[in-house]
Amino acid sequence: MATMKNEIDFLLHLADNALIIGHRNSEWCGHGPILEQDIAITNIALDYIGQARNFYQHAAELINQHPIGIDITQSGKDIVLPATEDSLAYLRDVREFKNLLITEIPNGDWAHTTLRLFLLSEFELQLFTQLLQHTDAQVAAIAEKSIKELSYHVKWSQDWVLRLGDGTEESKQRMQAAIEAIWAYTGELFIQPEYATAACLNYAAIQTAWNKKVTAVFEEAGLHIPSKTFVQKGGADGMHTEHLGYILAEMQYLQRAYPNSEW
């Protein structure tokens, strides 16, 4: 049973990451710097919402198959049964969300947004490549599907890091400021959550590959990694910044105020 709880928690962790970063990226809809990039970031948001749906659907399936003895929440409340992708996204509280902090911090300017996406999607690309070996065939299938999309997200966001870092004086200064602001949230990427017990996972290997890639791109862009090494952490265990509550308030309002309403 412990293994099943771990798998469900891990699926929720992946789903919450996708939902929250998808929501953040979608905030750019109608506000992008130019039309083509507005479309790009909203398409990326859509990819993430799709990913979130796949992970929530699978988590819901497992929860409904094994409801006894699974307390998947951390605030002591039981999940609404039967679980659905919607109930998992819309009816859990802040403390129950397991997304990484880097997904929930505000968008900031375009440099912050594209840098965050680059740091996160490169991490996910490495993580999902390991998940291809997951013993649960559905997890491996979702990973296989997502990797194709993540490859584009990495390429697109990496181009922006290079373009701004190696651009004008102001764009460089803004990209470097984004690195200073976001860097403290990257350490959490490589802290293996307690529930991430699948045999295929190797966070140290992810970190090595990620470091290599990020260092190479920063070098090409003339950017540098901050010397500060303080790590903001806790998101994967339900301890969040104040920003997540505001996101959920907006995202969950309709389902909370008008339960079970549909399009």
Next chain:
Amino acid sequence: MVNNTIATNAIWKILETVKDPEVPVLSVVDLGVIRAVALEEQLVTVTITPTYTGCPAMDMISMHIKMALNAAGYQTTIQTILSPAWTTDWITENGKQQLKAYGIAPPVGKSFDQAYLEDIIVPCPQCNSTHTVLVSQFGSTACKALYKCEECKEPFDYFKCH
């Protein structure tokens, strides 16, 4: 068994009339999202796979498949599978030609060799010039990129290799 094959073929024919709502010249068969058709009595199970995980057209495609088969007297259930993941390699040759005729440049190269991550030359679907430039990795939908032809000056969508 033979009868069953004939009947299944009839269902594939019907599926060829169901179009991708985003690219109305392309049938769901040519798009390569139909993985299997199974028939038992009058109950059809159609197995489909999404192009992109967040593709909003998938729900509509499922609905249109059901409507087309129901109109022909079949009861239909739709199953979705993710693996093996859909790639542009699943688009038929016929589908690629129809894309081009419609003004959308078909995917260049094969997905399995990761051609989609390289800088590639996409010929203009209007004038066939290879003098084209990428405007954005993401076009009007997630599955397309936006290009511009430097020869005929027309912007065009590229169904990106994926």
